[in-house]
Amino acid sequence: MGPAEAHRDVVALDGIGVWLSGRExxxxxxxxxxxxxxxxxxxxxGAGKTTILRVILxxxxxxxxxxxxxxxxxxxxxxxVGYVPxxxxxxxxxxxxxxDVVGLGLDGYRFGLPxxxxxxxxxxxxxxxxxxxxxxxxxxxxxxxxxxQQRVLIAHALIGQxxxxxxxxxxxxxxxxxxxxxxxxxxxxxxxxxxxxxxxxHDMNPLLPVMDxxxxxxxxxxxxxxxxxVVRSEVLAELYGHPVAVLRVEGRxxxxxxxxxxxxxxxxxxxSVERT
Amino acid sequence: xxxxxxxxxxxxxxxxxxxxxxxxxAGGAVALMAGVVGVFTVVRGQSFAGHSFADMDTTGGSAxxxxxxxALWGFLAVSVxxxxxxxxxxxxxxxxxxxxxxxxxxxxxxxxxLFLYWDTxxxxxxxxxxxILFGSLFTISPxxxxxxVGFSVAALAAVLVLxxxxxxxxxxxxxxxxxxxxxxxxxxxxMFLMALAVALSAITVGAILSTALLIGPAATAxxxxxxxxxxxxxxxxxxxxxVWLGILFAYDSSAWPGHHGWPVSxxxxxxxxxxxxxADLLTSVRAKWDRLRQDRLAxxx
Numbered sequence: 001m002g003p004a005e006a007h008r009d010v011v012a013l014d015g016i017g018v019w020l021s022g023r024e025x026x027x028x029x030x031x032x033x034x035x036x037x038x039x040x041x042x043x044x045x046g047a048g049k050t051t052i053l054r055v056i057l058x059x060x061x062x063x064x065x066x067x068x069x070x071x072x073x074x075x076x077x078x079x080x081v082g083y084v085p086x087x088x089x090x091x092x093x094x095x096x097x098x099x100d101v102v103g104l105g106l107d108g109y110r111f112g113l114p115x116x117x118x119x120x121x122x123x124x125x126x127x128x129x130x131x132x133x134x135x136x137x138x139x140x141x142x143x144x145x146x147x148x149q150q151r152v153l154i155a156h157a158l159i160g161q162x163x164x165x166x167x168x169x170x171x172x173x174x175x176x177x178x179x180x181x182x183x184x185x186x187x188x189x190x191x192x193x194x195x196x197x198x199x200x201x202h203d204m205n206p207l208l209p210v211m212d213x214x215x216x217x218x219x220x221x222x223x224x225x226x227x228x229x230v231v232r233s234e235v236l237a238e239l240y241g242h243p244v245a246v247l248r249v250e251g252r253x254x255x256x257x258x259x260x261x262x263x264x265x266x267x268x269x270x271x272s273v274e275r276t
Numbered sequence: 277x278x279x280x281x282x283x284x285x286x287x288x289x290x291x292x293x294x295x296x297x298x299x300x301x302a303g304g305a306v307a308l309m310a311g312v313v314g315v316f317t318v319v320r321g322q323s324f325a326g327h328s329f330a331d332m333d334t335t336g337g338s339a340x341x342x343x344x345x346x347a348l349w350g351f352l353a354v355s356v357x358x359x360x361x362x363x364x365x366x367x368x369x370x371x372x373x374x375x376x377x378x379x380x381x382x383x384x385x386x387x388x389x390l391f392l393y394w395d396t397x398x399x400x401x402x403x404x405x406x407x408i409l410f411g412s413l414f415t416i417s418p419x420x421x422x423x424x425v426g427f428s429v430a431a432l433a434a435v436l437v438l439x440x441x442x443x444x445x446x447x448x449x450x451x452x453x454x455x456x457x458x459x460x461x462x463x464x465x466x467m468f469l470m471a472l473a474v475a476l477s478a479i480t481v482g483a484i485l486s487t488a489l490l491i492g493p494a495a496t497a498x499x500x501x502x503x504x505x506x507x508x509x510x511x512x513x514x515x516x517x518x519v520w521l522g523i524l525f526a527y528d529s530s531a532w533p534g535h536h537g538w539p540v541s542x543x544x545x546x547x548x549x550x551x552x553x554x555a556d557l558l559t560s561v562r563a564k565w566d567r568l569r570q571d572r573l574a575x576x577x
Binding site: 057058059079081083085088090091093094095096097100101104105107108109110111112113114138139140141153156160 | 315318319321436437438439440441443444446447448450451452453454455456457498501502503504505506507
């Protein structure tokens with residue numbers, strides 16, 4: 001990777017504002033992601049994380065500002081961004097095996113029946129291998145555990161060889177051990193496949209060892225930079241609009257309202273209803 | 277010897293009988309198509325929408341009879357109009373739509389009751405009501421067979437073209453949209469295909485029973501296989517065999533002593549239902565077998 005490559009933005013948001021039914025959901029959100037970077041999109045439920053991801057994907061039109069993908073305005077159909085949504089409710093009756101879901105990531109947007117071929121099968125196998133999903137490649141998607149489904153969905157998103165992988169709260173429904181495995185898997189994939197990762201979470205602590213940068217979202221506003229640059233009381237107080245203290249306890253970061261530790265904890269526990 | 281066996285299975289005249297020929301061709305084509313459309317109807321959780329078309333078709337068929345045009349055209353016109361209305365009312369407002377659909381269906385069936393009453397008094401026979409509600413494969417006129425086969429083939433082809441985007445958007449509309457699938461368009465086209473499938477099924481087994489042909493083989497196939505492609509072909513096959521066995525059964529039953537013969541729609545639906553029960557039994561036995569084997573493995577043998 002040359003210096004020019006390192007300074008290229010995979011995605012850049014420039015002054016994104018979103019209004020939905022008379023409410024301002026996002027206000028002047030700007031940040032960019034470089035190739036191969038691992039970025040955490042951190043904020044409590046309802047802060048606007050999902051909306052940011054939807055704007056990047058083109059599922060939500062911004063009211064103001066623009067999204068540049070690889071330096072160009074986002075096309076209606078962009079296949080250089082892989083996406084793993086927050087909740088995919090999979091009916092156990094849905095006749096899809098893990099490998100079928102990965103196959104849909106490869107050519108699911110095309111018309112007609114998929115033509116079985118050796119290269120196609122090999123590519124799907126490789127992807128399943130990369131996320132350690134070979135053991136359940138032929139199981140029905142609906143019968144897999146949350147962590148297993150998550151792996152398959154990551155393989156689905158990656159097989160199109162995107163430059164950017166978006167994951168919406170992938171750790172939300174997982175136990176601590178599976179969550180840890182997924183984070184480790186994503187770190188490995190980001191390095192091996194040289195893909196940038198933008199992952200939303202309400203708790204930044206599981207991501208601290210792998211995050212290159214953080215985009216901290218509160219009340220529809222965002223601040224971005226390294227963890228040390230962003231997760232500071234001055235920066236977050238500005239976002240929240242009230243005093244905030246950042247506490248570091250045994251390698252963990254706690255963000256609390258006010259200047260005393262006995263007040264409400266922000267950014268780690270859900271304290272508002274998730275916007276649907 | 278072979279002739280004797282064949283004569284026991286097929287009552288004399290089965291293959292040379294013109295109504296039987298029409299029934300086999302038209303019923304077979306519709307069954308293939310309904311099986312394939314049915315798999316996606318079940319997978320997308322749209323069985324209720326499918327059933328609404330069936331209710332609306334009762335009105336269409338009875339109105340067509342009153343006007344003296346073929347029931348097929350009544351079924352088709354109303355189905356397609358209903359699909360358009362459902363699309364225009366919007367897929368977004370789910371809850372409001374359920375109530376609206378319920379009210380509209382009630383009104384449609386009320387109209388059907390009126391039309392069927394007029395049909396009966398005008399022709400002084402209850403034949404019309406039975407044919408529209410419960411169908412009769414043996415009364416399909418040879419002149420409508422090409423239209424039925426043509427529409428079936430067209431619908432089948434359309435589903436095969438939409439196969440991947442349909443499957444993708446059934447998994448997750450957002451994931452499909454993010455990957456560039458025109459989800460809205462795909463679901464609108466599928467709505468029309470479903471309308472077509474129900475109208476054609478209504479011609480074979482009647483408006484009321486049409487969902488049995490749409491959902492039955494699909495539900496059976498989905499019990500048997502976890503592969504999407506296999507489920508589609510299995511549903512088509514189960515539908516085809518179900519309809520043909522039903523026709524044979526109905527034809528043969530007229531030769532049995534003490535009988536006027538059983539209605540063909542009954543035997544078709546009965547065969548499909550037996551298939552479903554058998555598949556259900558098979559899957560539960562298979563699940564039990566798997567559990568036993570796993571237990572044995574766990575014990576370290």
